[in-house]
Amino acid sequence: MNFKPALGHEAIHVRFSKALEEQRLHHAWLLYGMKGIGKACEAMAMAALYLCEHRNGSEQQGAHACGECHGCCMLKAGSHPDFIMLERLEKKRDITVDQIREVLSFLSLTGMQSEKRVVVLNDAEMMNLQAANALLKGLEEPSGGSLLLMVCHDLMRLPATIRSRCMLGHCAPLGDTHMNHVLAGMEFSDVAKKMAVEIAGGRPGHVACLQDHKVVDGLLQWQALLKDVQRADVGDLQNWLDTHLTMIPHELIIDVALQEIQSQWDGTGSFTSRESLLKTMWSLAAWPKEVVRHSLRAGPALMALLLELRLVLKSCAVA
């Protein structure tokens, strides 16, 4: 882990390091933007910069953590006494009020190494209402030296009361130059690289799992199954879902599926059938989030959508 500013988000980093240098740092920062573009990496870089004992770097590019001092070493090893990272626990639907209380209790103690304390809150939009309200109290009365860095994919799902108390930093998907640079650093097979370029859309984190050949093979099979989804054997689809849903990120499955549907559909069909196709695609796109939000069983939910898709595509073809 290095604590250099994340590629593509240098502007925010410079803003942060300037504020830090001029000792007018806001106590809560909220980084928002699409998933997989390096917001959490940037939050870590900011946390490291704040806690580092020997910062270095220039004024234009902003300062960055040295990566060698005791503070940086502890942060790398995950043993820094004045830092905690909070995210949604596995198999939980949201970030709970108990987790937020833990954060508040951490912030209400003084720092061990210095007065500085940092909390990185990942997936902040996953907080439920009670958790958000509990956090609000900490945001309104920050203790001296505390810094809260929130990372969020869907800004509008956070209560306005929280948004308005944070310094907002928008993170955009990466441009082609940055994207190529990041992808060059990953170990892709040729097929995987082609697939990564097609579906990445400026989000390197989104395609990082394509370095695993099992994921790539799974997605190729999925692509093949969807080539003729109207006639595909339901048993085969079910088998694929059973074996791959736990292994491949749901967003990738949907990206490949939508791409495939778009490439197949020639624009024919009545207005109503086109309307229902669009609606089904919309439901497919929302499936990964719905699974988490409503604790659905991922397999049956996706299977239902696929069967719906078959019907709609058939009606398009008939019309």
Added chain:
Amino acid sequence: MHITVPRTSFLQHVQRCQNIVEKRSPNAILSNLLLRASNETLEIVATDLQIGVSSKVHIHIQDEGEITISAKKLFDIVKELDVDSDVELKTESSFMEIKSGRSKFRLSTLPAIDYPGIPEQDTDFSIQFEGKDLATMIGATSFSMSTDETRKYLTGTLFEISPEQGLQLIATDGHRMALVGTLLDQNVEACRAIVPRKAVAEIKKICEETQGQVTLSLGKRQVRLDAGEHSLTSKVIDAKFPVYQDVIPSDNPEEAVVDRIRMDQILRRSMIVANEFTHDVRLQFSNNSIQVSAHNTEQEQAEEFVEADYTGKDVSIGFNGRYLRDVLSAVQTERVRIQFKDELSPVLILEDGSDASKYVVMPMRI
């Protein structure tokens, strides 16, 4: 690092430190101990990210150095080793070799730079104090600390040093408060710190084990205790403690003096039939006696009289019996003074013949 230590003293120090370490930490290095050998001293350090404890042993060092090693494994191994032979510790790349007599172990290690360790001393003022006395003072107040995490500032004990009052320990949970003070025979500056619950318990443990004086240092962001070979540093609660002086009633007109142990026994008996959640008992003060009564939702009742030195008007006050029993077990004297005004005003409980400890208990409406 290459050192040789006598097994018995090494075991004691490792045991002292390994109590602090979190047994099931998700991060391997946090279940480790830091061993640092330099200047003919071996320092053993443990931390749970809130409290850090260090122990020093004077030994012969062949080679200086520092390394971290699993606390549980080291303790379990040293515990089982031959009592009389010395233990030899030697690091070899990323492993540590432990030799004693014919036994030899090889444990994996992690680098010392990744370990949080103990921060440098950053406190405002220190006092020297008899360890056993400090442990008694903590024991007489710590039961009043709150467990309500939403009011974090009440989940610790306030350590306050002032030129007028000396050292005072105050703990409260909003329903009751305990204050114990003692005058100091040294010049002091005013300072205060709210010490978290876990650190209070550890300070008490160390003080109990120490013969003689300890040094207690308070600062804005840390509290530190130096007791012989051991020292403890803890984060403090970064909040304002309520103004406790206002809570202590100063003009309670009535006073009853009662035998402490007898009163405690009666309360214990009565509480058997009290409501098991609220533990409510009623104390009826009348001429030279107190009637203790309790009842529960199933119409079961208990009643008992206890003699008391009391000549005031008849007053009946409801209490949480637990709170009263906690106070009675914290008090040292044979008899206690209970001062009150009416059935809803705060009640002050004092030791007989001394005003150094003050316990305030809020009555209950029954």
